[in-house]
Each structure stands twice: as C-alpha cells, then as structure tokens.
Amino acid sequence: MLEELGIYYSVANTAAAVLFLGIGYWTLLASPMPWLYGRRIQYLISLGFSIIGLAWFANIQGIQDSIWCQLFVGASEGCAEALAQLSLSDLFFQHQRGSVLGVYILATSVGTFLGPLVSGYIAADAWRWVGWTGLMISAATLVTFYFGLEETAFHREAILGRHLGGQSVETLADEKKDDEGQLDARGSTDSDTILMDRKRTYRERIALITPAPNMIGTGFKQYFHRLFHTLRVFTFPAVIYSGLQWGAQDAWLTFYLTVEEDNYYGPPWNYSNSAVAIMNVPTLIGAVIGCVYGGWFSDVFVRWMAKRPGRNGISEAEDRLWLMFASAFINPAGLMLFGISSSKGAAWPAPYVGLAMIGFGFGCAGDLSMAYLMDAYPDMVLEGMVGVAVINNTxxxxxxxxxxxxxxASGLADTFIAIGVLSFVFQMTTVPMMIWGKACRRWTYQRYQRFLYLRDGEQ
Incomplete structure (x- = not known):
C-alpha cells in the first residue's frame, strides 16, 4: 500500500497516532451514553463507525485518506476501552474479575497480534481487501449484536430505592463504615431484603435504547453534565496508575511493529509480507501466558491472600499488585532483547524470544492494573476505564x-534500551501503590461517594 500510494512510514505512524486519539477521546465523549441510554446503543454505534472507517480504508487514494480513515476506526474501538469492562462488571462477581479481564485482554491480544498476521496474507494479494474483509466482519458483527447482544444495564439504586423507603444508598454506606472509613465486609443486602425484578421480554432485552430510571426528557442536559463530571476521575491515583501501565504497553507496541515493518523486509532478513506477519505469533503466545497469569492465576492468588491468618477472608485491592513484579522484569528485558538483536541482524531465536517476553507484559500488565482499579472503585468502572483510555491512548x-x-536519532539498540528502562520505571510505580494504595482509597472515599451521588442524581 505504501509503495503504491507513495506514502512514507512517517505518515503511517501519524495515522496510527490519529487512531489512538480516536480511541481515547471517543471513549471519553461517549462515556455518558451507557448510563443514560443503555449499553447496547454504544456497541452498535461503534460498529457503525467501524464500517465507515474500513470502507474509507478500502478506498484510500492518498495521504489524507490514509490518516483520517483511522479516526473512525479508532472511534469504533472506543467501546472496547471502557464499555466492555462495564458489561463484564454487570455480569460477573468481584472474585471473578481477574479471570474475565484475562479473557478480555486475550481477545484484544488476538486482535492486536493476529490482525497483522491475517492482514499480511491478505495484503500479499490485494491490500484493499484488508479493508473490505474487515468491513464484512464488522457488518456481520453488527447484525449479530443487534439480535443477540442483550442489554446488561442494571440500575441497582432504583430497585433498592423502592425497598429502602427513600433512604439513600450513600447514607447506608456511611452507616456501614468502620472507624477507619472502610466499608463493612458484610453483603450489602441481607437475605430477607432480596428483591426480584420481573424477567424482561426478548424485545425489551434487545431494545435499541434502555432509558435510565432517572433520565429527564431526552437526557440531553444530563449527558453533558455527566461528561463534565467524568473528568473528576483524573483525581483518583488508581486511575492514573492503571492508565500509565496500559498506555506504556500500547506505546511499546508502536516501536516493535515499526521495526518489523521498516527493517525486516530488507537485508539481512529479506522477509516477505507473510514472514513479517508471522513475527506476531510469539508475541501472541507471550500474551496468552500473560493473560493466564494476570487473569486466572491472579484470582487464585487473591483468594489465597484473603485466606491468610489475620485477614478474616477479606481481600484488599492491592493484593493483585504483587504479581506485577514479574512483568516489571520480563517486559523490559524483552524490549531490550528484541531491539539489540534486531540492530545486530540476528535471526531466530533472539528477536522472537524478545517478542514473546514483550507479549507477556502486554497480556498481564493491563489485566492486573485494570482489575486493581475495578477492585478499588467497583461502582466507578466505566468512568475509571474512560480515564484509563484517555491516559493510555494519549x-x-x-x-x-x-x-x-x-x-x-539514537539507533535501534539504544532506543530499545531506553524504552526498556522506561518500561521498568513505569511498572515499578507499583511499589508506591502497594505501600500507599489503601491510604489513597481511604483518602478518596468521600470523593468517590460524592462522585457516585452526583453521577446518579437527577441532574
């Protein structure tokens, strides 16, 4: 494509940057939508953006097309940055979050690393069919989602409000705090106060819009109020920490994919499109291992920590962060190994082992940091992930x-040594979060409750 259209690799990097902007800032702009109109509508709109962006990509005629089509492709990916995690939190319990987030990260890893593999084979015959193939997949997904994706929105406050006789959930939470400001470990609903809602019909479950109980009119004013209110999430340390971890992994992705595209087609490797595409396989293998480690194993580890003497079965959000140390050493080492071996023209196995180590960090660093954020602020999942998406993609x-x-300017080896050091520094911010994370949660507790009150109020 680049040779046919006369596009430089620097333009391709600019297009990738626009892609990241589309992801991060559409995630922010669309964040009030799931609370006011239900989850389904944003998924369907995002798939519509995907169809537009891919159709534009398949018809690229020059530099401007190659850049701006990525804005729509990026916006289409916005639903995977925060809305998917919200849907998972709707469906699964806290002790299952690591596992389900592991599956989520695995799915994103498959798309990230198998996407270039498949597109490499398609592009070997006709690169425009990369866009057309993606368009057909997006269209099929849109139809599947419209008829098969049921609404997961559950407005717990509305149901509790009917039973509590007007007493706010916030007041109950305050009553159940102990002397240190921590919430009581007991369940929020006793067995004799369980309420059953009627089962919704299929048509209700697949309605395009499921209005929130507190929506006023069309919700236009509330939409912008919530959008402005969402910016408060950047005052929560856990959001900054998670965004930094996930953003670093996306940043390193650009570096090693650029090296694969710029260097491995030429000597001494002289790889074909398919050979370069296959370089994503070790990264995917590493990501799968990282997802199992940061997902399923982290849930096992958290349950083990809760059973230790003196814990009384109570799990702390910071328990998962112990597992970040493996990534803090393996991921930087992989970056350095790949960069140094590539600069020396090395073939199998050094660059491929480096890519697998990079993939491990990609698979577990994001999983663990997002699970930590969801554990720390369980009722602020969407807004927290929106903050992560903005930091991450910026x-x-x-x-x-x-x-x-x-x-x-610096050469391959020195550049990858530098980003390896940066990766280590970023991931070692885990240490202050482990030391002061609980204190930060206690310090932000009232702000967190106030955030939920303002978000869910009739404004």
Missing part, C-alpha cells in the same frame, strides 16, 4: 509521533 499517541525520529 500516551500511545505521543510515543507514536516520536517513534521514527527516535530510532533515526
């Missing part, structure tokens, strides 16, 4: 703009 965008220039 960071990835900035690094994407600098990738080519940095490699040209």
């Amino acid at each position: 960071l990835a965008c900035l690094f994407t703009f600098t990738t080519s220039y940095w490699i040209e």
